[in-house]
Amino acid sequence: MKKLINGADAVVTDALRGLAAAHPGLRVDAGNRIVVRAGGPRPGKVGLVSGGGSGHEPLHAGFVGYGMLDAACPGEIFTSPVPDQVVEASTAVHGGAGVLHVVKNYTGDVLNFRMAAELCAEEGVEVASVLVDDDVAVRDSLYTAGRRGTGATVFVEKIAGALAEAGAPLAEVARVAREVNDRSRSFGVALSACTTPAAGKPTFELSEAEVELGIGIHGEPGRTRDTMRDARELTGVAIDAIHEDMPLSGDVLVMVNGMGGTPLIELYVAYAEVAGHLADRGARAARSLVGNYVTSLDMQGFSVTVCRLTDELTRLWDAPVETPALRWGR
Amino acid sequence: MKKLINGADAVVTDALRGLAAAHPGLRVDAGNRIVVRAGGPRPGKVGLVSGGGSGHEPLHAGFVGYGMLDAACPGEIFTSPVPDQVVEASTAVHGGAGVLHVVKNYTGDVLNFRMAAELCAEEGVEVASVLVDDDVAVRDSLYTAGRRGTGATVFVEKIAGALAEAGAPLAEVARVAREVNDRSRSFGVALSACTTPAAGKPTFELSEAEVELGIGIHGEPGRTRDTMRDARELTGVAIDAIHEDMPLSGDVLVMVNGMGGTPLIELYVAYAEVAGHLADRGARAARSLVGNYVTSLDMQGFSVTVCRLTDELTRLWDAPVETPALRWGR
Amino acid sequence: MGAEVGAEVLTPAFFGAWIEEAARSVRAERDELTRLDAAIGDADHGTNLDRGFTEAVRALGERCPATPGAVLVLVGSTLIRKVGGASGPLYGTAFREAGKALGDAPAVSAADLAAALTAGVAGVRRLGSAAEGDKTMVDALAPAAGALAEAVREGRGLDDALGAASAAAAAGAAATIPMPARKGRASYLGPRSVGHQDPGATSAALILRALHTVAARW
Amino acid sequence: MGAEVGAEVLTPAFFGAWIEEAARSVRAERDELTRLDAAIGDADHGTNLDRGFTEAVRALGERCPATPGAVLVLVGSTLIRKVGGASGPLYGTAFREAGKALGDAPAVSAADLAAALTAGVAGVRRLGSAAEGDKTMVDALAPAAGALAEAVREGRGLDDALGAASAAAAAGAAATIPMPARKGRASYLGPRSVGHQDPGATSAALILRALHTVAARW
Ligand SMILES: Nc1ncnc2c1ncn2[C@@H]1O[C@H](COP(=O)(O)OP(=O)(O)O)[C@@H](O)[C@H]1O
Ligand SMILES: Nc1ncnc2c1ncn2[C@@H]1O[C@H](COP(=O)(O)OP(=O)(O)O)[C@@H](O)[C@H]1O
Ligand SMILES: [Mg+2]
Ligand SMILES: [Mg+2]
Ligand SMILES: [Mg+2]
Ligand SMILES: [Mg+2]
Structure with missing residues (x-):
């Protein structure tokens, strides 16, 4: 560390x-x-x-x-x-x-x-x-x-x-x-674990071929470990999970959030895919945030959060x- | 990668x-x-x-x-x-x-x-x-x-x-x-190298005990490899290098910039030290930026940039x- | 050694020695507790408790409460004020409830201690609404309280009774390994939490072991 | 094989074949060039040149220029338009200047090629103001141009002359290893650039080798 x-x-x-x-x-x-x-x-x-x-x-x-x-x-x-x-x-x-x-x-x-x-x-x-x-x-x-x-x-x-x-x-x-x-709903994916200063080593180990799906923001492992895939597929997993829980339609506010160790260029790559996945489901990214907002120390990965907007929420x-x-x- | x-x-x-x-x-x-x-x-x-x-x-x-x-x-x-x-x-x-x-x-x-x-x-x-x-x-x-x-x-x-x-x-x-x-003057420090998508592996290797001092923003190694130290000392190296080249005094605009893979909490730790080092040299951080602004893909590290302000520059x-x-x- | 079960031999100094021993033990096992928490939580349980017990020892040193009950209430309040996380309020409540159960007697018996431990566990249950088998500190605390109460009923000596409580806590902690977690952070992992010992149950066993250690040399 | 030095046997097709062979060779060595650039630069030289030569081959296929000069000017312009970085303008200028030196003759001689290469190198020097010994592509290009001019003066055959040029480029590239860099990104490393072969000199040697390869089977 x-x-x-x-x-x-x-x-x-x-x-x-x-x-x-x-x-x-x-x-x-x-x-x-x-x-x-x-x-x-x-x-x-x-x-x-x-x-x-x-x-x-x-x-x-x-x-x-x-x-x-x-x-x-x-x-x-x-x-x-x-x-x-x-x-x-x-x-x-x-x-x-x-x-x-x-x-x-x-x-x-x-x-x-x-x-x-x-x-x-x-x-x-x-x-x-x-x-x-x-x-x-x-x-x-x-x-x-x-x-x-x-x-x-x-x-x-x-x-x-x-x-x-x-x-x-x-x-x-x-x-x-x-x-x-x-x-609002969220789903997160880790490409690597984070290291807390107190623990001094990563909270879990991932090989080059693995990702953790469904992670939180405390370095804990996710629901499942799966094979590494490209940005289109990984964001698809996130949007699917959200859509299954809360069917997406209409105007949404969407955040593609970095977990702390993922550079902005990758978050924009992910955002391009997220916007596409949303459009495929008939939702429109009316407002967006791309960047590191809710991080997990130095973890590499991202999360997607979608909020189904109302006029009042958009105004606020x-x-x-x-x-x-x-x-x-x- | x-x-x-x-x-x-x-x-x-x-x-x-x-x-x-x-x-x-x-x-x-x-x-x-x-x-x-x-x-x-x-x-x-x-x-x-x-x-x-x-x-x-x-x-x-x-x-x-x-x-x-x-x-x-x-x-x-x-x-x-x-x-x-x-x-x-x-x-x-x-x-x-x-x-x-x-x-x-x-x-x-x-x-x-x-x-x-x-x-x-x-x-x-x-x-x-x-x-x-x-x-x-x-x-x-x-x-x-x-x-x-x-x-x-x-x-x-x-x-x-x-x-x-x-x-x-x-x-x-x-x-x-x-x-x-x-x-304006800058100085950068790397805790880890970055990996370009084309190369697929880090542009250099650093052990747990090493840092690169005087790096640029393209993943190239720095002027010298040195031993890892705490935030106070590493920022001290940066401020010293800047001060030696352009004596610091008066109001300055200062940026503590992350190289892409360093989380914000660490950049704030670094900023606290930089503000202290500046004060020690009789300069005042009148304006500041802390965050990832000029990055080097997923590199871990930081750079410090200081600009000696004038009234016109502050206004602009x-x-x-x-x-x-x-x-x-x- | 081996005071009578009914005798009110447990002074504020005994409880202070317990907390000091617990602090020592938590400090020694800090990294292990954090490692356990890294596996199914967020890698802070060791530092959390180390911080809390260090502060508790300091608070006792500053205020020197005059009754066992006041000692435990101060310890609990300090844990609540200094630990944070899930374990802060839970352990804090355990000690506060135990302390309140002891009332303002200047010294208490093993039977009082058994009742206090039971009250403490009840407080944890109420606050965290975890049942035994949910893979939490309750899985170590509840058997320990049960074993102590039982030993007291059987009229066994203090050392012996607390040995039984400590052993029950350790066994309870070990028994969390095959459980899937249903409370706290580890529950997010679902079946992936199986195969790891719960950090809170582990620290509970340490704290009970400290109690036995102190009793053995009392 | 072995056309007369004075004979104007080098047609647009010859130059097209050269660029195709260079593109193949750059593609094959792309990762190695990037690796060399990672050591003392920014790990993009292989992808830069691969992208550029791929585009150059495509441009030649689309436009089929009628003269050797037009072939090289088109290659140079394409490199400038597609490569970026330091090597794009530098190689682009080299090819453009070489092409301009060939004028609008429908076919050219080895002597013309020698003059063109010299003109190309001069263009690189002018734009990048690197001297021999600065650890750049000039360290491969300049000896190659010198060796070709010399071989032509001595009346050696095309294959032979380009073999000498290619060997000189390879030797020049190898000679960059002990040099500290004074131009381009590697110069930032100061003495730490010593011990690594310059990526641009390496690619220059590849391009000259491609020229010899094509000449050998012409
Ligand atoms: N609802 C609950 N009831 C009882 N104990 C709990 C509960 N939730 C968590 N715990 C205990 O707290 C421990 C974790 O404590 P700690 O790591 O300090 O806090 P946090 O989980 O907030 O990081 C767990 O191992 C578990 O034993
Ligand atoms: N001033 C210069 N003159 C000649 N060649 C140069 C000069 N600067 C750089 N080069 C060559 O360019 C090569 C690097 O090319 P490339 O990696 O594609 O560009 P960049 O350095 O912009 O990333 C170096 O290896 C060197 O041979
Ligand atoms: Mg925890
Ligand atoms: Mg926690
Ligand atoms: Mg380069
Ligand atoms: Mg470059």
């Missing part, structure tokens, strides 16, 4: 110091691991708080800013944040209109955010939570912890963030956040946003 | 198809490999054209749009474009006020752009060229092809693009482009830009 770090224990704190130095629009508490929009809470605006393990950059701290998150709580690498962080972030952004927690569906995230929400309630901060669980690779939710939250998190945070910025009440912001999640997607990783309209 | 592609020969064309599908603001001719801003040339506006080998994404096509490039000509992987591409792009964006070619200093780029400029002149398109040569790792330019053009290309394209957008004449746009280059850097990879202010 070779990483551009100062030691496994220092990665998260150091990266937060870098984030603070690079983005004066963020207030970063590197010690307590809280990233908040500078300027303090806006009275009457619903606060949006998310968080999760580190190693998925730019998620979540890279989405803190105008029109998206008010605060992010990064945990250790692949480890959900602790309740204290979430409570502190929630009170910091509370402008009197309540706080929405955007929680990816992992046992750790769910439990820590749940404890935090209870503590927030004790402190008089009204909290609503939305659970993101878009990953169709996880089936049989009776026998699993349920679907993982992956790429749709970006859509939920952007769209709910736009509505919160427009001054909508907590219930409305929560409603649209849930709607985005309900209308197009609304101005100003964060380190997503910016338009201002 | 495992890549998310449909075959080594198809990569560039496929990626351009993906770029076209993802960015309706671009007019992409995937066959002839020309990427132009939609909407055609604006009469009286200087056209900005750049190009170079593919494999450096988002450079250059990702910087085509309002306030930056008018056209990009992507060559094959790591191969400069041919004169025909440059001529076609130049005539396509010519609004009567001449065209600026932004050329990275490589023999191939220089020769092909020079031939293109001659052909443009024959067709009545006035062309000025600016050569970007910011890489301090290349010394003794008497015995080399001269310094390579690397990270400063982004600064040159952004700042000259802003001036062109403001309606400045060709000579002015060329002047500021040269000034940005003159005030801050001006609105709307491209796939760089966007603010609109």
